[in-house]
Amino acid sequence: xxxxxxxxDERDIDRDEYTPGLEPQPxxxxxxxDFGVLKALKQALPEVGRxxxxxxxxxxxxxxxxxxxxxxxYGFHTIHGRSLPVARAAKLANPGVEVIAAGGDGDGYxxxxxxxxxxxxxxxxxTYIVFNNEIFGLTKGQTSPTSxxxxxxxxxxxxxxxxxxxxxxxxxxxGASYVARTAAVNPNQAKEIITEAIEHDGFAxxxxxxxxxxxxxxxxxxxxxxxxxxxxxxxxDVTDRREAAEMMHETEDLLYEGTxxxxxxxxxxxxxxxxxxxxxIGEMPEEPLAxxxxxxxxxxxxxxxxxxxxx
Amino acid sequence: MTDNELIWRIAGxxxxxxxxxxxxxxxxxxxxxxxxxxxxxxxxxxxxxxxYVEIRAAEDEVKSRGDGYNCLLALGDSFARNPQENAYYxxxxxxxxxxxxxxxxxxxxxxxxxxxxxxxEIPDFEERVEENDWHVFDIDLRGMAKEHGRExxxxxxxxxxxxxxxxxxxxxxxxxxxxxxxxxxLEQNLQILQxxxxxxxxxxxxxxxxxxxxxxxxxxQVLLSGSNAIAYGALDEGCRFISGxxxxxxxxxxxxxxxxxxxxxxxxEQVEDEIAAAALAVGASHAGVKAMSGSSGGGFALMSxxxxxxxxxxxxxxxxxxxxxGPSTGMPTKPEQGDLEHVLYTSQGDSNRVxxxxxxxxxxxxxxxxxxxxxxxYQLPAIVIFDQKLSGENTNLDASFFDREPNPDPGxxxxxxxxxxxxxxxxxxxxxxxHETDDGVSPRSLPGQKGGxxxxxxxxxxxxxxxxxxxxxxxxxxxxxxxxxESIRTELDEEHExxxxxxxxxxxxxxxxxxxxxxGAVEEAVDRLNDAGHSxxxxxxxxxMPFPEAEMxxxxxxxxxxxxxxxxxxxxxxxxxxxxLGLYGDKMTSLLKYNGNPFEPGEIVQGFEAEIxxxxxxxxxxxxxxxxxxx
Numbered sequence: 001x002x003x004x005x006x007x008x009d010e011r012d013i014d015r016d017e018y019t020p021g022l023e024p025q026p027x028x029x030x031x032x033x034d035f036g037v038l039k040a041l042k043q044a045l046p047e048v049g050r051x052x053x054x055x056x057x058x059x060x061x062x063x064x065x066x067x068x069x070x071x072x073x074y075g076f077h078t079i080h081g082r083s084l085p086v087a088r089a090a091k092l093a094n095p096g097v098e099v100i101a102a103g104g105d106g107d108g109y110x111x112x113x114x115x116x117x118x119x120x121x122x123x124x125x126x127t128y129i130v131f132n133n134e135i136f137g138l139t140k141g142q143t144s145p146t147s148x149x150x151x152x153x154x155x156x157x158x159x160x161x162x163x164x165x166x167x168x169x170x171x172x173x174x175g176a177s178y179v180a181r182t183a184a185v186n187p188n189q190a191k192e193i194i195t196e197a198i199e200h201d202g203f204a205x206x207x208x209x210x211x212x213x214x215x216x217x218x219x220x221x222x223x224x225x226x227x228x229x230x231x232x233x234x235x236x237d238v239t240d241r242r243e244a245a246e247m248m249h250e251t252e253d254l255l256y257e258g259t260x261x262x263x264x265x266x267x268x269x270x271x272x273x274x275x276x277x278x279x280x281i282g283e284m285p286e287e288p289l290a291x292x293x294x295x296x297x298x299x300x301x302x303x304x305x306x307x308x309x310x311x
Numbered sequence: 312m313t314d315n316e317l318i319w320r321i322a323g324x325x326x327x328x329x330x331x332x333x334x335x336x337x338x339x340x341x342x343x344x345x346x347x348x349x350x351x352x353x354x355x356x357x358x359x360x361x362x363y364v365e366i367r368a369a370e371d372e373v374k375s376r377g378d379g380y381n382c383l384l385a386l387g388d389s390f391a392r393n394p395q396e397n398a399y400y401x402x403x404x405x406x407x408x409x410x411x412x413x414x415x416x417x418x419x420x421x422x423x424x425x426x427x428x429x430x431x432e433i434p435d436f437e438e439r440v441e442e443n444d445w446h447v448f449d450i451d452l453r454g455m456a457k458e459h460g461r462e463x464x465x466x467x468x469x470x471x472x473x474x475x476x477x478x479x480x481x482x483x484x485x486x487x488x489x490x491x492x493x494x495x496x497l498e499q500n501l502q503i504l505q506x507x508x509x510x511x512x513x514x515x516x517x518x519x520x521x522x523x524x525x526x527x528x529x530x531x532q533v534l535l536s537g538s539n540a541i542a543y544g545a546l547d548e549g550c551r552f553i554s555g556x557x558x559x560x561x562x563x564x565x566x567x568x569x570x571x572x573x574x575x576x577x578x579x580e581q582v583e584d585e586i587a588a589a590a591l592a593v594g595a596s597h598a599g600v601k602a603m604s605g606s607s608g609g610g611f612a613l614m615s616x617x618x619x620x621x622x623x624x625x626x627x628x629x630x631x632x633x634x635x636x637g638p639s640t641g642m643p644t645k646p647e648q649g650d651l652e653h654v655l656y657t658s659q660g661d662s663n664r665v666x667x668x669x670x671x672x673x674x675x676x677x678x679x680x681x682x683x684x685x686x687x688x689y690q691l692p693a694i695v696i697f698d699q700k701l702s703g704e705n706t707n708l709d710a711s712f713f714d715r716e717p718n719p720d721p722g723x724x725x726x727x728x729x730x731x732x733x734x735x736x737x738x739x740x741x742x743x744x745x746h747e748t749d750d751g752v753s754p755r756s757l758p759g760q761k762g763g764x765x766x767x768x769x770x771x772x773x774x775x776x777x778x779x780x781x782x783x784x785x786x787x788x789x790x791x792x793x794x795x796x797e798s799i800r801t802e803l804d805e806e807h808e809x810x811x812x813x814x815x816x817x818x819x820x821x822x823x824x825x826x827x828x829x830x831g832a833v834e835e836a837v838d839r840l841n842d843a844g845h846s847x848x849x850x851x852x853x854x855x856m857p858f859p860e861a862e863m864x865x866x867x868x869x870x871x872x873x874x875x876x877x878x879x880x881x882x883x884x885x886x887x888x889x890x891x892l893g894l895y896g897d898k899m900t901s902l903l904k905y906n907g908n909p910f911e912p913g914e915i916v917q918g919f920e921a922e923i924x925x926x927x928x929x930x931x932x933x934x935x936x937x938x939x940x941x942x
Contacts, residue, residue, distance in 0.1 A: 003599075003726070003727070003757070004757065004759035004760055005760070005761045006759055006760060006761040006762075007759045052764055053759065053760065053761050053762065053763070054758075054759055056598070066778075068766060069766060069768075069777060069778060072738055072739060072740065072764060073764060074759075075766040075776070076594070076624070076766075076767045076768075077767065077768035077769060077770065078590070078769060079616050079617070079619075079620050082586065082590045082616070082617065082620075085582065085586070085587040085588075085590035085591045085594060086590050086593055086594035086597070087594060089552070089554065089580070089591035089592065089594030089595040089598070089602075090597055090598040090758065091598075092552070092578055092580070092595065093552060093578075093594070093595040093598035093600040093602075094598045094599060094758065096759055097598065097758045097759045114583050114587075115583065117583075118582065118587070278578070282573055283573040283578065284573075284578060285578070289552065289577070289578060289595075289600050290598050290599035290600050292551070292576070292719070293599060293601070293720075293721040293724075300549065300717035301546075301574075301575045301576075301717075302546070302547055302713070302716075302717050303542075303544075303547050303713050303715075304710075304713045304714055304715075306546075307533050307713060310534050310535045311338075311342075311531065311532070311534075311710065
């Protein structure tokens with residue numbers, strides 16, 4: 001008996017299954033890079049054989065937070081910066097559910113930065129897509145943690161004095177076992193990377209460049225994107241941590257100079273996921289915890305079993 | 312105050328083993344057939360600094376630490392000395408003796424370690440001893456311990472000495488030691504215990520009257536704290552996920568859960584901060600596991616936003632709030648009841664939650680279970696609020712109290728067959744947040760269930776969960792969410808026995824109202840007041856939200872005047888009562904205490920006599936009166 005029959009439902013899945021009916025229609029601006037994430041995700045999920053009913057997409061607040069409004073999966077639109085703690089607990093509670101978290105650069109690297117660092121170091125088996133448009137969009141154009149130094153906005157009228165976050169390096173040093181960057185203007189690569197990230201057993205961090213045509217006209221849609229896996233100039237061993245770090249260093253300088261490098265930077269398939277680590281030390285049940293509440297035969301232990309030490 | 316009671320206080324420095332020694336001594340007293348109640352006082356530091364544990368033991372029921380105490384074992388603060396640097400930190404070392412003299416009753420016993428403490432350093436010691444008729448035993452406990460083992464075993468020597476002075480058998484103490492240790496350590500400790508006992512019996516003539524009381528339990532007893540009871544209540548109610556961040560005194564519950572959950576097939580997560588902690592509990596519950604988190608005041612402040620998220624998404628979750636003195640970091644190891652308003656009203660919007668404040672260890676168990684039941688049945692956050700006092704104090708209960716059935720029922724969750732029959736919108740999304748329900752509860756589906764897809768969002772939303780600012784939908788959804796609290800109040804009033812605790816004669820002229828951990832001290836005060844010819848009854852209120860309007864109205868209607876006893880400076884519970892009832896402001900006077908120590912029954916007696924009965928005027932230091940409106 002399973003209370004979660006959708007999990008492991010092996011059948012051919014139509015991409016349209018992930019699209020809700022007429023309502024709601026996306027409220028993103030025309031030309032917004034967020035459409036690219038939505039499209040890539042809709043293509044990737046059937047590719048990895050995940051049905052809408054066994055998929056949970058957790059988002060934060062901002063334009064990116066609306067991603068799951070336009071996807072016909074289970075969704076949890078949380079609060080600013082908090083998609084990761086909600087998502088990783090859902091995954092621990094029911095590992096059968098495919099958990100994808102998403103947020104913006106303000107949401108993910110700013111207010112939720114602490115959660116990002118810790119979820120990555122724990123290597124939870126989930127995919128985290130950060131919509132990076134180097135701006136606060138929904139609050140109307142303030143400087144974000146990834147905005148370049150000198151970026152002027154209504155809240156930084158003299159230009160930002162802060163060095164921007166280096167998302168890829170941050171993901172790597174925090175402990176993510178899969179780190180990649182892709183861009184909305186590169187749909188084939190985006191679909192490929194998201195597919196790979198979902199299939200990866202561990203924390204997959206995707207810095208997804210999403211142009212903001214309304215508030216950040218300088219953003220990266222106007223510069224050439226180079227796929228590092230397709231270019232002889234930028235070859236590195238993605239399983240080598242040091243090489244990945246050096247590659248990221250180069251990219252994250254170049255991002256603000258003109259050339260944007262995309263692709264997979266780091267892939268560690270050997271590292272156990274957090275769930276496996278916890279199972280190894282005996283602190284995580286083998287069966288999904290959520291199932292237990294529907295198992296009539298399960299014998300629930302009682303606090304009376306603990307009373308010996310109190311006598 | 313019972314006529315025949317032992318209140319034994321062991322004092323030393325943090326790290327000197329005061330806690331473990333007292334735990335064993337309390338259990339030994341319990342095993343000998345007595346009722347016990349422990350109280351712990353400690354500073355916010357790791358080692359050194361004055362700390363004590365008090366154990367009250369009597370044949371009759373004991374509900375509080377009592378007034379003062381009658382037997383002191385002063386071990387000295389060994390950490391006040393720093394041999395490496397040859398430094399000595401002020402007068403810390405003598406504090407275990409000097410700091411405790413004020414509360415020692417007339418005719419009481421003092422045992423102090425003359426190997427560490429010198430009474431010459433305490434001004435007026437001799438005069439005070441004479442004045443109070445104290446019986447002093449200066450014994451080189453350190454020397455005794457060194458002789459047979461190690462200096463740290465002077466605790467054991469001290470226990471041996473007091474056991475001899477009180478005519479107490481060593482059997483139970485020896486058994487408990489054998490449970491806790493083995494090998495040479497056990498042998499040495501047993502030797503020291505016996506030597507100290509024999510030495511005291513041989514060398515001294517006992518002129519004091521105090522002896523250990525005798526008693527008898529009808530059935531096997533267990534000794535445990537409020538934090539234990541909360542954790543055990545959660546386990547029995549099927550909680551199998553906890554997430555937290557350490558903060559005193561919440562850490563106790565968190566630790567107990569973390570040590571037991573994996574053995575019970577559950578998951579415990581220590582995470583980066585309290586925002587994450589509460590958000591994880593919400594995430595686990597959303598996925599179908601009974602989950603809890605918690606903190607103390609400062610950490611709970613961070614939980615305000617996930618708390619609101621749980622309300623808006625109608626995700627059941629139980630949060631524990633272990634109060635300590637505030638504001639801000641306040642006094643980390645001292646009790647206060649200052650977070651009531653914080654817990655009731657924190658988070659934006661017209662937010663609703665269930666809040667229970669247990670008053671005793673057994674109530675802590677029952678009400679934690681009730682908090683889970685309400686949270687999962689009605690899909691909203693429930694908070695158990697208590698304080699450092701209830702968290703750390705140990706009392707004995709019948710072991711059979713815990714012989715309860717577990718309740719793994721996850722509440723209003725639909726089966727896949729039911730989901731298939733339920734309403735869906737054109738795009739296939741399930742109507743998770745339907746408008747029309749009987750009690751405000753719209754049953755949920757869990758991620759992974761077939762056909763149950765919906766969006767849970769902290770934004771206002773329509774039935775399938777899509778973000779909506781439609782005015783009509785907004786009113787429907789708000790009204791439905793708010794209706795849950797009314798349904799809970801109805802259920803609590805009609806289907807369960809009251810969670811409020813009444814004490815004293817029904818037809819009493821005056822009332823004492825209290826909430827949370829002060830209940831036991833209030834009940835003892837009520838007994839003493841009635842014995843002294845007053846006519847008083849009390850109510851210990853546990854339901855903070857939804858408020859027990861009918862019960863409180865009935866109580867206040869039945870008395871001429873009421874004294875509201877609480878451990879904060881702004882009369883928060885009295886304020887809540889007036890807000891909820893809109894009346895009786897002129898009937899209630901507050902007796903407040905916020906110096907870091909809980910009420911003793913005597914202070915409540917004095918407060919009553921000074922403010923309600925007008926027969927006394929001198930109030931205990933550390934208490935304050937907030938007069939009734941119009942006074």
